[in-house]
Amino acid sequence: MANPIKMRAKLKGEVTEVKALMSHPMETGRRKDKATEKLIPAHFIQEVVCTWQEKEVMKALWSGGVSKNPYIAFRFKGAKKGETVQLAWTDNKGESGSAATEIK
Amino acid sequence: MTDPKRRILLQGSLAAGAVGAAVGTGLLTPRAVLAAWPESAFTAKQLDDALKELLGTNTYEPSDRVKLKAPDIAENGAVVPVTVEADVEGIDSISIIATGNQTPLVASFNLGAGALGFVSTRIKMAKTATVVALVKAGDQVLSASKDVKVTIGGCGG
Structure with missing residues (x-):
């Protein structure tokens, strides 16, 4: 897969913490290519959706202001060890990536 | 005829x-x-406009129930770690703003049922500015802010 996602979900007490690292250039569209002096076209993740038990736990809406190879962490309640958490992103060019991990 | x-x-x-x-x-x-991504909020150059588009209001209230963690000095503006924690019931969304950026609204996290008031990410900052975290819960919008000194801007150009 071209855009691997590193993802981890850990249960502590009753709270699950999900951490993910996506691989993406996150170009704002305002940066110039130093060699050609031309603007590098915008290319950034706009939406990251995290689901657990077919429920949307978190949906991130991003601009190009999020750093390259974006990192995200969030917490939610209600999950058990061994259950699966899914994460999927979509960027402004319509490209997408997804991953799933087991809660440990 | x-x-x-x-x-x-x-x-x-x-x-x-x-x-x-x-x-x-x-x-x-x-x-x-069907267009879910709030383009007008993310492309707004004025913070007030961005907030009206995103949250429907541009008024917010500083609160000690919202905690914003960001470095005092960011050597590299391209990667500034930001963590927001909010001890508030019924949070709809947590938004992160870098006031010095050309388009100040950086990210917004919509929280579903069961999600706690915690998000952590890394943002770009064009210059030394104030980072603001806004927590929307029902009709109220609570905030926390922190000044971050940026030694090398992270938006290029």
Whole structure:
């Protein structure tokens, strides 16, 4: 897969913490290519959706202001060890990536 | 002599054509409604405009129930770690703003049922500025802010 996602979900007490690292250039569209002096076209993740038990736990809406190879962490309640958490992103060019991990 | 009945028939078919056209254009509107990513909020250059588009209000109240963690000095503005923690019930969303950026709204996290008031990410900052975290819960918007000194800007150009 071209855009691997590193993802981890850990249960502590009753709270699950999900951490993910996506691989993406996150170009704002305002940066110039130093060699050609031309603007590098915008290319950034706009939406990251995290689901657990077919429920949307978190949906991130991003601009190009999020750093390259974006990192995200969030917490939610209600999950058990061994259950699966899914994460999927979509960027402004319509490209997408997804991953799933087991809660440990 | 023209047949009056033929005239009536013509008028009737014209009217039906107009109705058909109205339905046709009506069918095109749902596609625009589906656009979920709030483009106008993210492209707004003024913070007030961005907040009105995103949250429906530009007023917010500083609160010690919202905690914002960011470095005092960011050596590299391209990667500034930001963590927001909020001890508030019924949070709808947590938004992160870098006031010095050309488009100040950086990210917004919509929290579903069961999600706690915690998000952590890394943002770009064009220059030394204030980072603001906004926590929307029902009708109230609570905030926390922190000044971050940026030694090398992270937006390029």
